[in-house]
Amino acid sequence: MNVLTKNLRLFWQGTMLSYIALFAWLRPVTYAASKIVMPLAQMLFFVFLGTYATNSNNVDFYVIGNAVQITAVSGIFGVTMSVGGDRWAGTLPYLFGTPANRVMLFFGRAFMHVIDGTIGVVIAFIWGVTLLGLDLSHTNLPALGLTILVTTLSTCALGLLMGCLSLITSNVMFVNNTVYFLLLIFSGANVAIDKLPAWMQALSQILPLTRGIAASRALVAGQGLAEIGPMLLTELGIGFVYGTLGYFMFHWFEVVAKRRGSLETV
Amino acid sequence: MNAIEVNHLKRVYRAAIGVFKRSIKEVVAVDDISFSVEKGELFGLLGPNGAGKTTTVKMLATLLIPTAGNISIMGFDVVKQANEVRKRIGFIFGGERGLYWRLSAEDNLRYFASLYGADPEVSKKRIPYLLEMVGLKGRGNERVEGYSRGMKQRLHVARTLLHDPEVLFLDEPTIGLDPVGAREFRQVILDLQTEKKTILLTTHYMFEADALCDRIAVIDKGCTVALDTPGGLKKHVSDLSIVEMETFGAPEEVLNGIRALPFVDAVSVEDQDQRQLLKVQTERGAEAVPDLMAALDGQRVGRVIVREPTLEDAYVRLVGGKV
The missing domain is CATH 3.30.70.260 (ACT domain)
Structure with a gap:
């Protein structure tokens, strides 16, 4: 068996089995609640709060912003649980005691969450259309699908970076919660970016989701793939940077954990 | 060539103490340990709690970097040639953790086989063989969360043998097992010895070391205090x-x-x-x-x-x- 086949197999098995092994949401009721009820709750909360606070009929702004932002549930929490779950399962020493390709091991943890996050956003859009009057009749749907996928990829890349922290600390869920709520503001999901102070605008530009949400709004407003293409490429680029940074941190933390003897600390 | 060579091994842990006025506390877990293990030998490492047994096993298993000294396994340095070492070793730490409880035993083994780059066709035959060997035949498709402690320990043995390693490190593998489970586990260890595996075993149970080990190193306060056959130690x-x-x-x-x-x-x-x-x-x-x-x-x-x-x-x- 050649090296490529071995690594692809490791990627696929790591993807599937680590998802099943570590993600308790696979219990059908909990999974359904997280995928169906939670996006609706988040959207209803921000739609009614936002339209009440701004006293304007801008429901679509909040529906689209929160529908896309919901990918952070899989991208941030899901991916971190997949990477960090090995600490709780006590499997970290056994993983790092193998000669497995670390790139496959690392990125394999995120792949199912990309699919999962994409499904979550689609469900949120369905809520938007059926309950909150979102009109997609002028939308290039394949382009919207691509935008959702790219945005989920870049968010999962940030999740991988966060997940790396779980190799050296057991307090990573605190960091994740903070990041998730910051994304609600900084990504432009609920506040227009140009209404934010300059320093917040600058920060929003280096986060995933910002361009994905803007591109989704543009597509729903009737623009085409050509107009949003540059935004998608930048979103992808941001994901690439976070993913690469995450991998190097994963590698570095493995070394640090072996120096400190902290692989099994829970 | 010996299977395992340990020379003047030392490991110091550093821990930060305090919130505002931080100071570094150093704990010497392993001070000066040397021993060698021949191929096919079953070697025991005994010592009281805190003597440095588990720290030594972690360094042997490439999971911890020594502060000083060196270790070679089958001729490969554990720090500089860690991946070569990992291909040739298997290890178990005592206790139930280290398995994916929501997966079946077979899925656990399938995943770890892929981590070792095992050929899927070989794994397809080897996984049932190993499950039978450790007494889990017919239970492989059950989730590990329903296993008893002894079954989990035996599954660990199957996991560690997936890639047919030449050297095995078993760190207190019978801890917490009931007498019947511990006896069955000791039989598994003896079976492994007949397969010419080199085994390093740490245990608190003297009768276990006496019955199983060819030679024993006694360590205390991070240093080797005796190294002999069980008869020699007596x-x-x-x-x-x-x-x-x-x-x-x-x-x-x-x-x-x-x-x-x-x-x-x-x-x-x-x-x-x-x-x-x-x-x-x-x-x-x-x-x-x-x-x-x-x-x-x-x-x-x-x-x-x-x-x-x-x-x-x-x-x-x-x-x-x-x-």
């Missing part, structure tokens, strides 16, 4: 007899009085519910009994026997009576 106490005395709630000052007697070499105490079993090492044998009874100062005493020393008694003497 010679350390061949001049002694052991007086076992059953007492009921003897206070610490009375026990210290016995320890201070000039003819007493070492004393270990086993608490058994309301009872204590004192094991007194002495050159005087049965002649020491009246003086020991006097030193117990009116404490209630049950059964008293005088017997020949065992490996455990040799161990107690070597580590200074700390059991």
